[in-house]
Every structure is written in C-alpha cells, then in structure tokens.
Amino acid sequence: MAVKKNRPKPWLKRLLNGDRTVLSRAISVLENETNEASAIIRGIYPHLGNAMVVGFTGSPGVGKSTLVNSYIKLLCEKGLQVGVIAVDPSSPLSGGAILGDRIRMAAQEHLRNLFIRSLASRCHVGGLSRATSRVVDVMDAAGMDVIIIETVGAGQSEVEIAEIASTKVVVCAPGMGDDIQAIKAGILEIADILVVNKCDLPLTNHTNRQLKAMLVLREALPDWTTPVLNTSAIDGTGVSELSDAIDEYKGVLAQRNSDGKDKGKKRMLRLLANSVADKVKKDLLETTSLEMDSICDAVLKGELMFNEATNRVIDKLLSHQ
C-alpha cells in the first residue's frame, strides 16, 4: 500500500482496513450522490485496481443468484475477501424496489469475509444502477479480492456490465430460445464465459450445443476461446470448473492489459453520455411547451422523421442555455 505524504483521513484509513460500517455508508453516499461523494472518490482513487471484477448476467430466472451463491462459497473457502453487488429493478411507477437477491445467498451470510450489498437499478436501463461502477471502486479500495456484480435479470440488450466487469459470465438455462436466438446480437456477444445452469434439467446438452454453434460463427479471438460450461447451482456440479475458467481468463486479461488506464477513461465517457441522456430525457418529459407539442404532432403525422425531429429538439435545448 502506498504511503501518502500527508496523514490519511480517519475514514479512509478505516475503509482501507476493510471496516464494514465505513464501506456500507460510503456506498450509500455514492449511490445518492450527496455532497460527500466527491471526497470519497478523490480519497480512494490512488488505491484502486487490485480486485478482480466478475459480472454475472442473464435472463430473469436462469439462476444467477443461486450460481453466484455457489461461487462465493468456493471463493470464501479459499480465504478470499469477496464483495457482491446484487442489482434488482426499481419500479418505474413508484421508484420503490424489493431487493431479494441475497435471499439466495443466505447460506453464506455468516461468513466474515463476505460483504453483500443490494442496489436498486433506480430506473437506469442497462441492467445496472448508475452508481454501480463507483460501488465497485469503493469495494476495491476496502480490500476485496473479488467483486461479483449480479445484474438485473437482463434481456438481450442490457450489456452495460461489459463496461464495468473485466470478466463477464452470461448465464443461460436449458431450453431457452432456439438457434436463431443464439445468433442474434446482444447479451451473448459480451460473454467471456457462457454457462448453461440448471444442468440437471433436460435439454442441457442441446442448449450447450446451440451456444457452441453460435460461437463458431463469431470471429475468434487470438488468445481466448469462450467456454460453454454446464453447471447446477443446487448440487454444485461444474462450479469449480467455472471458477477455474474465471481464473484462467484473468490470466489472459493480465497479458492483454497494456491500455488499462485508457479504458477507464473510455468507460467514464460512456457513463457520462448515459448520464447526460438520462437528464435530458427527464427534463424533456417534465416540461411542456407549444414548440415540443408541434414537433410531436409533426412526427405523429409523418411530416417529420425521427432523426430530423431529434436534431430540432437538441437545437432547441442548446438555444435555451
């Protein structure tokens, strides 16, 4: 750990030592973006980059939480410090949320080297919440060896996990979709490791073959072949193979990792673009103006195409500044 010239702040010292109370409150501050958030980000910035970040994504009900539960058990038994970020959807109507992913990790609740935090998506699309990357950073600073992000049950286009997790595990269940689904663009494309969970069910090998066939059609990477693993989170089949594959991929990443810093900046740009889009959308939906009304009307009647209308709205927004 780098020794700073000026004495570290008390909270930072506690956080770097893995104090759970400080970590938990820091996550809340980052999530709510209150005034203290920038002090936290500045404080932890020199202490980042030690944790391995693994993302688990896939459709609702394929068994992500249960599989994560088996995986964290294995990691904790090795004595590693493990952080889990479990993201569940917020209601678009009330803004509220029921966060229940950790129910499926209950068997590990007693483990002292495990820290689970539930986050609501707060209506951020992309399968994560806006604060997720900051929460990863603060867990990293608090000394987590492995940080696992479990996304909202994602559809075909929620690929934001690719921005944040260095290793992406995409979880499927037997019998979901056909071979056309498998070659569509989207979530399967971001997989570094593909998993057919619930492998005690019929159709497991069928689904496994379809996924492998999909991979053949994908342009091959020189240093990594995406494995398709069968797992059963209930009896633990295949979980240690999954863990080995994640470790192996970590080695590949270490070889590749020459432009690490640059990627961080690109990630920030994408996150910022999303944030700007969110804000503009919110402002547009909340304001009423005759001009907007007439633009909508024109699009509805086909007098104006979407592209043209979008440019007009942006011009209007910029001219109001």
Added chain:
Amino acid sequence: MVESESREAIIPRVLVTKIGLDGHDRGSRIVAAWLRDSGMEVIYTAPWQKIDTVVKLTQEEDVDVLAVSSLATDHLLIPKLMAALREAGYQHVKVVVGGIVPDADEAILLDSGVSRVFHTGSTKEEVVQRISEFAEEARKAPAVVTFD
C-alpha cells in the same frame, strides 16, 4: 454533520425480516409490497433469521428502518436484537415491529428501544406514513462516519 437538504430527498431503505422460528411470512410480504409501492427500497429476507444475521444485514445494507414481523411470540426475542444493534453501533436505525403483539408485551418492546408496534388492523397509510417519518429521523441522527 451531514448536510440535510439533499439527504432528505433520498429514497428510504427498509429491511423487512422475521427472527426466530415462526414462518408466517404473508404479513411481511404484504408490508414489503406496500413500502415498495410507496417508493421505498426494501431489503426483504426469508423468515427464520438469526439476530447476528439481522445485525450484519443492517450493517451491509445501511438501512434506515428495520421492520420485524412477528406472529407467534418471536417478538420476545426483540430486546436481544435491540441490544445486539446497540452493541454494533447501530442505535440510529429505527426498529418497528408488526403483527401479533399482546398489549401486555408492548411496553417490553418499547422499553427496549422499539420505535413503534403496529398491531393487527393497522392501515397501509399508517404503516407507510410512520415508517417514512422514522426513516427521515434515522437520517437526521449524527452520521456513523463522515467523509471529508
């Protein structure tokens, strides 16, 4: 001290749980749904939690209010839970109990630090209103840690 105006707009976080051996969870599910529908973030657990686990959940999830449902005398474990929370430094978290609590036992709970007991027949409006007030109070308490 934490500034107040921005923290007041923050979404309340509530842990809805059950301790002890009673598995009647319909009530806790209904209350969890009420709180969600009124815009709160609810961390929901299965019944049968241990006191240590509830303290760990309170810590990791940084909740403002802890809502414990009890329908079969498990409310008598609550003074132990309150002591464990205090020992862990979480006295700012407001604890409410709902379900079947005999009148004679209510004083025991309130004496141990419980903020409110919701008896059977409590309305959605009452439960939601009080819990959101408690969440606000919990946030006004001196911060467990300040980031400078």
